[in-house]
Amino acid sequence: MNKLESPNHNFYDFKNDDNYEYKIKKGLSKDIVEEISNRKNEPKWLLDIRLKALEIYNQLELPVWGPDLSELDMDDISTYVKPKTDKKSTWEEVPEDIKNTFDKLGIPKAEHKYLAGVEAQYDSEVVYHSIKNEMQKYGVIYTDIDSAIKEYPELVKEYFSKCVPLTEHKFIALHYAVFSGGSFVYVPKGVKLELPLQSYYRLNSPESGQFEHTLIIVEKGASLHFIEGCSAPKYSKVNLHAGCVELFVKDDAYLRYSTIENWSKNMFNLNTKKAILENGAKVDWVSGSFGSKISMLYPMSVLKGDNSSTEYTGISFAGKGQNIDTGFKVVHIGKNTSSNIVSKSISKDGGVATYRSLVAVLESAENAKCSVNCDGLMLDSISKSDTIPVNSIENSNIVFSHEAKVGKISEDAIYYLTTRGLSENDAKALLVRGFASPISKQLPLEYAVEMNRLINIELEEVKKND
């Protein structure tokens, strides 16, 4: 009876030949780490970080909680794949197959219509980068991380790995050992970008990993909307994504960080994202997780400064063979901080959707306000939906509430809509769209091409099966 289908990943499931300039041998070792660093001609301080990270990775155990990661074997993963091109500044210069890839994904079109700047990463390197001239006039820096290390070394060194330390967990240690690619953004004081910047990550090579590092600094009073998209074709063996996002949001600055993740169903997505907020800063996270075989993704805001605030709006969809373990973490440290978390998850066809979160209000966080709302929708009896929120409160002068619901689509609501002339599948599609609307509303169509397309594809599949 229930004919709601999972998102159509076939759209993203197109492969180019594994045509690279260089693909490092599989596995993880000191030699491999040194080779990556040498190929990039990196300064010694960065090589030292890589080697330290490798040491930490080898010492740490796999987590005993969450999805089973035992299928992941680093001996089967190539951690660095250089495509047959350097970074280009026009699409015409980008090799045909890679250009076609990003054309299909709608990136050049979006750049033309809606974006202030675009970066496109293919396997382990950035292949295209552009930024509107007026941005540069205001002193905005938007470049790939490798270029930033060379062109702005002191700035990068000041912030690199200071938000997410090497010891955070095993896969961050792995990330720091083999990272390649990613974006560096610097928005000077008082500069408010009207149009967003977007980075898109495409992993084409099989049995490989993508470990991009994104570092964003938004200075006092500045404002930025950054969009991140990602996808990969499906292979029979495991691919790995262990990226890292570090966000520094200074006094009274604003950052909106939107992610639409649509990795293929062989992907292990073990990504880490964290923001540190100073006085009066605000960070809005918008997150759509539609892909990957296993996802462990918990963006985090540290409300260090007084009057800082954060909002998280996220949706995840776990279909057949998927285990999407995601949520949000917030730590209230400063006075008068606030956080608002809204999370929706949908599971069907045996998918496992888990909401896992942390709200920590430390002793210093006077007058903190926090509200959490997480809902799980199960579309059949073979799926799973779990909610595991941890709330740790150490200050009495706060306002805190958490609520969650889990269940199926209301039979009464379906019946009501069918009495209004809708088919059962149309009714279900409408209700699922309604369930997801708090998240889809956060992203205007012109900025969230990917996310709205994925939701719409899912709902179109419902109508097709009518």
Added chain:
Amino acid sequence: MINIDQTPVYTCKNYGINNFAIDETLLAVKTTPYTNCKTNVESLKELKQLPQNSFSKELDNLTKQKNNFAKKIDIGKTNQQKEMIFDFEQNLVDVIEINIEKNIQSKIIIKYVSLKNVFHSATIKLNIGQNAKLDLIIFCDVQNVNANFLSMQINCDTNSQTLLHLFDFSADLTAHNVISNLAGDHSKFHFDSIYFGKNKDRINLNYQIKISGKECETKMDVLGVLDNYSQKNFVGTINFLKGSQKSVGEENEYAILLSDKAKSKATPILLCTEENVDGKHSSSCGKFDEDLLFYVKSRGITEADAKKLLVKAKLNKIISKIENVKVKEEVFEQIDKLF
């Protein structure tokens, strides 16, 4: 240190919900037979096969080796009220199994009282028969006790109804591990818990409700007050297992923080492998509404009395459900003692 937590899911250990650890020496207690239980239960029998203590193997071993009171109660007749009062000045490791036969209704109060700095571990197993009803109050007035462990396992048969009220006016270290199995179709389990923490009390509450029967209903309300440097770690799990179609589960937790140094950790967990269910939970904590406190004081009431009034009002959601007047009064007395 030994970890005695048995939460159903693990999280990153940095979150601290899976690492309730105690010093091994705490379990090195000596016990002598306890014969001071005041009870009007006629059908008290020796308990030969001890139920498992749900905490951990260490506490299970302690229960088997050092128990000084192990009784079984078979309730075969509908009764008004049965009581078991444990007034103890020595270490007490008690084991009680209560079997309510089908179609029987029973009300039972189990009370633990001690003013001494001693050790207490209770292992209670409840079997509620088909169509039976049990209204059980467990009252722990153990504020000087150094450790108070309460392990409970509750098995609910078809159409049974269980109301469990748990009041714990905490020891230096309090730990509850309550596991309820709603395996029978149409079974109901309503669970209320009130706790008080003061001084440097550590309170660890692990409540699990597993539902596998059809059309079951469960509700868990946990309210508490934390003062001074007390700390509480609450994990409440409602687990809708396969087969629990059309079941409904609700979990609510609220902690009043009377002091800036008190710490509250709460993890309300919802696990679901069955589509056609309705599960929800809520969790909240904070201090008194300052405006409300001011309003009450402006009516000529002292600050201490105003706070007592507001605590009683907050906890009244659970207290009002108690039919036993004496127990109700004792709960109010405990609130008065806090201030």
